[in-house]
Amino acid sequence: MxxxxxxxxxxxxxxxxxxxxxxxxxxxxxxxxxxxxxxxxxxxxxxxxxxxxxxxxxxxxxxxxxxxxxxxxxxxxxxxxxxxxxxxxxxxxxxxxxxxxxxxxxxxxxxxxxxxxxxxxxxxxxxxxxxxxxxxxxxxxxxxxxxxxxxxxxxxxxxxxxxIRSFNRALIVTFCGLGLVLLLTTGFQVQFGLSPLKRISQQLAAIRSGQAERLEGRFPVEIAPLAREANALLDANREIVERARTHVGNLAHALKTPLSVLMNEASSRADDPLSQKVSEQADIMRDQIARHLERARMAARLTVIGTITDVAPVVLAIARTMEKTNRNKDLRLKVDVPEDARFRGERQDLEEMVGNLVDNACKWAQWRVAIEVLKERAEPDQQVVRIIVDDDGPGLSPAEREQVTRRGRRLDETKPGSGLGLSIVVELAALYGGTFTLGTAPIGGLRAELVLPAA
Structure with a gap:
């Protein structure tokens, strides 16, 4: 455009x-x-x-x-x-x-x-x-x-x-023809001159959609430096992401051993109040480190250009897994997902978000869980994937919906879990520029609605 x-x-x-x-x-x-x-x-x-x-x-x-x-x-x-x-x-x-x-x-x-x-x-x-x-x-x-x-x-x-009138008529006819020829020539020259830029724009769109990794082909002398700099920028971006991932892994490995030593030493003196305090604080430190390392990992992945994930295989695989793990509840999972729905991001992040939502719905549902995926156009040049997960459980009040998205908050301690699932969904959706909302499902329980960028 x-x-x-x-x-x-x-x-x-x-x-x-x-x-x-x-x-x-x-x-x-x-x-x-x-x-x-x-x-x-x-x-x-x-x-x-x-x-x-x-x-x-x-x-x-x-x-x-x-x-x-x-x-x-x-x-x-x-x-x-x-x-x-x-x-x-x-x-x-x-x-x-x-x-x-x-x-x-x-x-x-x-x-x-x-x-x-x-x-x-x-x-x-x-x-x-x-x-x-x-x-x-x-x-x-x-x-x-x-x-x-x-x-x-x-x-x-x-x-x-x-x-003079005869001359002016001839002049007008001649100049109108000349003007038309010049306009057509100018239009052709503009289109021909800008065609390399259009080709670069199309290739950049292909890179962003994951269909290509670099700008390929021959370009005019005036445009070639732009293509070289764009390729250099893409290479530099990949190198930065790889370095960030390496640093995150190194930091996780460097902190894991000292924390394990502290936890082991504290566990060996379980009766000592100081050991109990050290164990408590070390556990908090481990949780905080895991949280921030996970955020760093997600942010590093998001900087990768051209990552596209098909939504249908991910949703169907999660639905089959949840049916097997909740077989004792006799749950019925209804899945409606178009084959051409594509998420602009990594598969691992989509699995984590959808998996948390479906897992949460299966925990609270009585008989039914419905998963629906919609492709929509948020803006003239932007498409989104809307993932809706409904259950027929007890649902949540507006105040409870606000609480459950906070990290570590659990409204019912009898249900298994750490209270981190929905907060991870919120953080991941925000990092991708998407949104996550909770509401009332038409089948009576909770509706979780996730909006993510589409390809």
Whole structure:
């Protein structure tokens, strides 16, 4: 899941940058194309403008033959969107001569000169007759004694917009296809690039489930150090566990002999109060040492990675053993356990926990003991095994249930045992991250419920 999440984040990051670059590039290309189209259109208009200026400056050109060099038919078609106009600026009453296409209208002047005004030619957009959007170029001409004139030529800006619109459509289609290809390529690259990490994740899951012991296979140069360090960590973990087990065994052996000597010496002087006290305290010491050594042994085993135990064989074996040992009580043991139930831990610990629970149930049951094992999902990524042991005995009150889980507490001294069984179950379950609870069984007695991590 984490690898997939990283892949998704990388893909979204790459896709976001790709789309942003495509969008900025598209806007830039569209702007550059608009400028190029406007320059080309202005160049076309300036050809007509220069023709008008040449005709205006020619002394032999009569007024009614002005712009005779302009051969564009659209200047003759009324309201065609193509117009020219010559205005004398220094006469008392403005003398305006215009193309037939203007009909009875006129061309407005540009409100603000553009940068090209320094060359005498200005260009820009204006609204013409019938609210047509026009691209207009104009120039002031000084003919000396003949006067000052403003020569303007305008063309329909719809041609510019249509051309740009067609280019933008082609640009959008092209960039959408390019973006799709880039997204697919990016997704493939992300998946291919993260596949070694996914393989490492799968192998680590196999190690945790007990199906493998090390990371195997060839990895890219960038990932190989991670695999080597993970294998080194696994090896170091095993070495630490083995050393801990060795130290626990050595400590148990080192303490066993001195305690045995103390117990023997105290037993040889049974009438001496001091010997009785020494024997009592030595017995307590032996019990405490056994308890803490057992905890150390369990904790050391729990650090071993990849230990998996099938639950069904353990439960069935314990049930058969208890039926044999309690044959004189004519007990009926009912067992319901799925074949695929697996405990994430060592078999010895599972046998100790389940054995204590079933043994306790058989001691107090009258006729019936029921053992049920369930596989459940505690969290989206965590499974548990729920082991339920019911009996039809007298049961326990809530206060008694709390007492019996304490180490060494026995509510009935007539029953055999040391009072350590349920406390060991509690400690083992806690070490594995599980829980142990007592309640009332549907068949009338005590219900012991053990929840452990599953594989």
């Amino acid at each position: 984490r690898a997939n999440s990283l892949a998704l984040r990388l893909f979204l990051w790459a896709a976001g940058w790709t789309l942003a670059i495509i969008l900025v590039t598209g806007i830039l290309l569209s702007s550059l194309y608009r400028e190029a189209v406007e320059r080309a259109f202005d160049g076309r208009l300036q050809v007509y403008l220069r023709t008008l200026v040449a005709d205006l400056a020619a002394p032999e050109t009569p007024d009614d033959k002005l712009a005779q060099g302009v051969s564009e038919p659209l200047f003759e078609l009324p309201l065609s969107g193509w117009y020219w106009q010559v205005t004398q600026l220094d006469s008392a009453k403005p003398d305006i001569r215009a193309s037939r296409s203007l009909w009875d209208g006129g061309l407005p002047r540009l409100p603000v000169p553009t940068a090209a005004a320094a060359l005498g030619v200005r260009s820009g957009y204006v609204n013409g007759p019938e609210d047509q959007k026009l691209r207009l170029v104009e120039r002031t001409v000084d003919l000396g004694e003949e006067g000052h004139y403003l020569v303007a030529v305008a063309g329909d800006a719809a041609e510019i917009e249509d051309d």
